[in-house]
Amino acid sequence: MSTVAPEGNQRKGGLLLQFLADRFYDVEALRDYLFRKQVSKVHQKNRSFTYIKEQYGPYVAGAYFILKQGGAVKYDSKGTSQPSASRFWGKEWIRSNGRGHSTLEFLHFQAVPVEAVDASDCAINYQGLDNLLALKELQSLSLQRCPHVDDWCLSRLYQLADSLQELSLAGCPQISERGLACLHHLQNLRRLDISDLPAVSNPGLTQILVEEMLPNCEVLGTDWAQGLKSGLEEQSRDTASPMPV
16 A cells, blocks of 8 residues: 655645635635535535436435435335345345445335435435435434534425334534424324434423424433423422312
8 A cells, every 4th residue: 555755745735725825815715715615515415316216216316315425225125025125125224335335236126115214414405305305105314413404404304294203303503493393294203303403592492392293203302301391290290289288
């Protein structure tokens, strides 16, 4: 394995600094350039793979999109009559390597529904959801710590209302109370994680309201919310108790 000498690294670093100095005359111009480059990169990652969808169907297109993002998918082996597909997938997660590359064998299983998607830490945004909303049998979706998932994204999840049972939004910096209110369509949810949402101004109260909105769902949030809920229940019992004579 070849190694690069420290002098070579310093020379490359000097050339990069010279290039930036020649191209940009102030910090603001450089910052604007880097911002536009980042936006373009996110846009590119969230493009729709229409040609794959047309050739292989929505399951393969959705899986390909997530794997390219660096996420993982799990197929429902019960949803196919193909013995080879059942043996291949079983209940294991299919993941890409660090460069977004993965086995292409799943291209042969166009009729196998995608059961679960783990898009944690991925750059998925409003546009990229187009690749997932066609997965009508999707039961579990993790969007943990996705920096571009916002309230507008949550407003689109009603299209998965018939199948979605588990949803994790933990650590998403752009999700607020407004987005969580859109989840009232997801009445089949059985587990929802809304912990560590910095844009939510009152996490404890918000969790209680979400629990009221989704009565059949286990809502995971802050420990303080659980304490507040227990305190309210205890206060209610004390109020209902007869006064001692």
